[in-house]
Amino acid sequence: MVMDNLGGALKDVFKRLTGSVFVSEKLIDEIVREIQRALLAADVDVKLVFELTNKIKERALDEKPKPGVTPKENVTKIVYEELVNFFGQEKKGIEIMKKKGKPFKIMMVGLFGAGKTTTIGKLSKYYSNRGNKIAMVGMDVHRPAAHTQLKQIADSLKMDCYVDAKEKDPVKIWKKYEKDLSKYDVLIFDTAGRDALSKDLVKEIKSVSKVVKPDETLLVLSADIGQAAYKQAEMFHESCGVTGIVVSKLDGTAKGGGSLSACAATGAPIKFIGVGEKMDDLEAFNPEGFVGRLLGLGDLEALLEKAKGVVDEKDAKKLSKKVLSGDFNFIDMYEQLSAMKKMGPLSKVMEMIPGVGSMKLPKDVLDVQQDKLDNWKFILDSCTKEELEDPEKISRARIDRIAKGSGRKVSEIRDLLKQYRQSKKIMKMMKGGSPEKMMKKFGNMKGPKFKF
Ligand code: GDP
Numbered sequence: 001m002v003m004d005n006l007g008g009a010l011k012d013v014f015k016r017l018t019g020s021v022f023v024s025e026k027l028i029d030e031i032v033r034e035i036q037r038a039l040l041a042a043d044v045d046v047k048l049v050f051e052l053t054n055k056i057k058e059r060a061l062d063e064k065p066k067p068g069v070t071p072k073e074n075v076t077k078i079v080y081e082e083l084v085n086f087f088g089q090e091k092k093g094i095e096i097m098k099k100k101g102k103p104f105k106i107m108m109v110g111l112f113g114a115g116k117t118t119t120i121g122k123l124s125k126y127y128s129n130r131g132n133k134i135a136m137v138g139m140d141v142h143r144p145a146a147h148t149q150l151k152q153i154a155d156s157l158k159m160d161c162y163v164d165a166k167e168k169d170p171v172k173i174w175k176k177y178e179k180d181l182s183k184y185d186v187l188i189f190d191t192a193g194r195d196a197l198s199k200d201l202v203k204e205i206k207s208v209s210k211v212v213k214p215d216e217t218l219l220v221l222s223a224d225i226g227q228a229a230y231k232q233a234e235m236f237h238e239s240c241g242v243t244g245i246v247v248s249k250l251d252g253t254a255k256g257g258g259s260l261s262a263c264a265a266t267g268a269p270i271k272f273i274g275v276g277e278k279m280d281d282l283e284a285f286n287p288e289g290f291v292g293r294l295l296g297l298g299d300l301e302a303l304l305e306k307a308k309g310v311v312d313e314k315d316a317k318k319l320s321k322k323v324l325s326g327d328f329n330f331i332d333m334y335e336q337l338s339a340m341k342k343m344g345p346l347s348k349v350m351e352m353i354p355g356v357g358s359m360k361l362p363k364d365v366l367d368v369q370q371d372k373l374d375n376w377k378f379i380l381d382s383c384t385k386e387e388l389e390d391p392e393k394i395s396r397a398r399i400d401r402i403a404k405g406s407g408r409k410v411s412e413i414r415d416l417l418k419q420y421r422q423s424k425k426i427m428k429m430m431k432g433g434s435p436e437k438m439m440k441k442f443g444n445m446k447g448p449k450f451k452f
Contacts, residue, residue, distance in 0.1 A: 002275050003256040007294040009038030010083075014076060014295060023071040028060045035079070042257025043226035048086070048265060056082050083291045088264040093284030094216055094244070094271055096132060101182050103135075105212055107189040109205050109240055110220035111196065111232070115248030115274055117146070119220050120188050121153035122274065122282035123246075128159065132185035137177065138163035139170040139208050140192045150190050157279060160184070170208045189214065197232065202239045209241065218271065220246045221263065226255030230262035237268045248274030251281070330380060330388040330420065375408055376416050382406035391420050 013034045020027050032053045039049045056079055065074035096104045106123065110116040124134045136154050138161070140146035147163040154161030162177045170191075181187055191208055194201040209217065219242045221229050229247070236242045245263045250256045250273050263270050270285045380388065382405035387394050394402070394417065403410045 002250045002273075003042070003254075003294060005254045006038055006042040006257045009041065010035065010295050013038065013079075017072055017075060020072070023060075023075055025061065028057055028075065031060075031075070031079070032057050039257055039261075041254070043255035043259075044257045044261045045227045045230065045265075048261055052082055052086050080291060080295065083295070084287045086264065087260055087287040087291060088270050088285070093286075096127060096130075096186055097215075098132070098185050103181060103184045103187045104132075104216075105187045105189065105214040106216045106218060107191060107205075107209060107212060107214035108218050108220060108246075109191050109236065109242065110193055112193040114193070114220045114222045115246075116193060116220040117149050117153060117190060118277065119218075119246050119248055119272075119274055119282070120150065120190055121157060121279050123188055123272070124154070124159055124186075125157055125279045126272075126282055126284075127186045128157070133183070134186050134188065135160040135162060135181055135184045137161075137173070137181065137187055137189045139173060139212075140190050141168045141170055141173070142192045146190065146192075153279075170204070171211045174208075174211045197235050197239070205240045216243045216271075217241055218244050218246050219268070220248055220274075221259060223247050223250045223256045223259040223274075224253040226253075226258035227262045229259040230265060233263045233266040233268055237266055242268055244269050244271035246270075246272040246274060246282075247285075251275045330383060330391045372415075375412055376419075378406040379408050379413055379416055391417060 013031055016034070017023075017027070017031060035056065036049050036053050039052070040046065059078045059082070060075050063074065063078065065071055069077070094106070098104070108116050108120055108123075120136055124136055128134045136150055136159065138147045138150045140150075144165075147165045151161050151163055162173075162181065164173050164176065167173050167176070189208070189212060192201065192204055205217075217240060219233065219236045219240075221232060223229075225232065233242075233245055245268050247256075247259055247263060247270055250260075253259075260270060260273075273283050273285050273290075275281045275283060379402060382402045383394075387398065387402075394413075399410055399413050402408075402413055406413075
């Protein structure tokens with residue numbers, strides 16, 4: 001997998017977060033420190049690391065979770081969002097605009113060995129797979145093997161390639177093929193490379209750019225240069241009008257975090273990433289998906305949906321206020337049952353109460369099966385107003401009456417009363433004590449004793 005080391009280290013951070021009981025300042029500090037360690041090991045610039053982790057810490061301490069989102073989920077979401085920002089926010093790639101007789105032109109630039117020629121092949125395949133007619137055009141007039149290499153890649157993909165090994169002037173190459181090239185949807189131009197970005201190289205790229213007038217100029221950078229990518233990306237961006245970056249060889253380096261974050265920091269968008277030597281190993285860069293995969297957060301989408309506030313905040317507040325007042329009867333429970341589908345089970349409502357959400361509450365008390373709930377509704381419908389307001393008044397004789405009226409078994413009514421008493425006990429504890437005290441009490445809590 002791409003960026004295994006960074007991914008592995010960040011996954012450990014999330015394991016620690018999930019395994020913890022409370023989200024405390026201490027935990028946030030620890031998490032932030034581990035994220036710093038992971039990013040520094042991936043060759044991310046120290047300044048960028050600290051900027052990022054300061055933001056994470058600030059938000060984790062200040063931002064209250066939305067209803068239905070636990071503090072732990074909230075911190076996960078914050079770390080995820082900040083990492084996405086860190087790697088460039090929006091989904092990139094390039095949208096090809098097809099105009100008859102006017103091909104979409106992509107000019108590739110980069111230093112020797114960056115992976116430029118390979119990327120030209122990968123991009124050709126990428127756009128060909130999407131229904132475009134492609135031609136590769138060789139404009140590297142200096143390196144003798146450049147034409148052969150480009151031609152070989154084009155042949156392996158069974159695609160058209162225009163090169164002229166004898167011609168030393170890129171402008172003349174363009175003039176020679178311009179008419180023929182107008183029948184393609186996308187043209188991908190190879191340009192000369194150098195060992196470093198020299199004045200000569202800038203001049204040459206500019207002169208090719210002037211005649212070709214590319215729609216996109218993509219810089220190919222090798223991921224193994226780590227944070228040095230910042231300087232290279234910035235220089236190419238400023239001198240050659242680069243419109244986007246392809247970070248190649250992300251599969252083979254521990255420095256991928258450094259190169260990606262450095263590119264993102266220049267403001268030049270990362271459009272694609274190269275993740276292997278094969279022609280299929282190219283991905284349009286999508287920071288959200290990339291970070292999600294890096295962190296191994298399969299459930300992320302669901303979490304983010306929830307964080308958007310799918311849960312009705314007002315209803316949740318109303319109920320949690322009632323719950324906290326300790327004034328909890330069958331009617332409240334009935335209301336809770338009716339609201340269940342909209343709000344999620346009682347455990348979810350509990351999670352919305354500050355200080356309670358992160359606790360591991362006994363699951364069987366809080367999460368009741370849906371079919372059980374449906375039956376309980378029948379039972380509650382057969383209760384008198386008096387019984388609903390004070391379920392303790394439900395005697396053995398009343399249980400028999402309710403069983404008959406609702407068509408449910410006596411044992412089910414007892415079950416409901418048991419649920420009510422356990423819930424009420426929890427409410428009472430929450431009203432009075434600190435979450436820690438409550439946890440202790442849970443340790444001692446046994447099933448309630450029945451009076452009947
Ligand atoms: P150029 O000098 O910029 O044209 O670089 P090349 O395209 O010739 O690539 C240099 C080397 O890097 C070749 O051996 C490629 O196979 C390899 N390469 C290019 N992209 C990737 C990539 O995404 N992953 C891996 N593992 N190797 C790559």
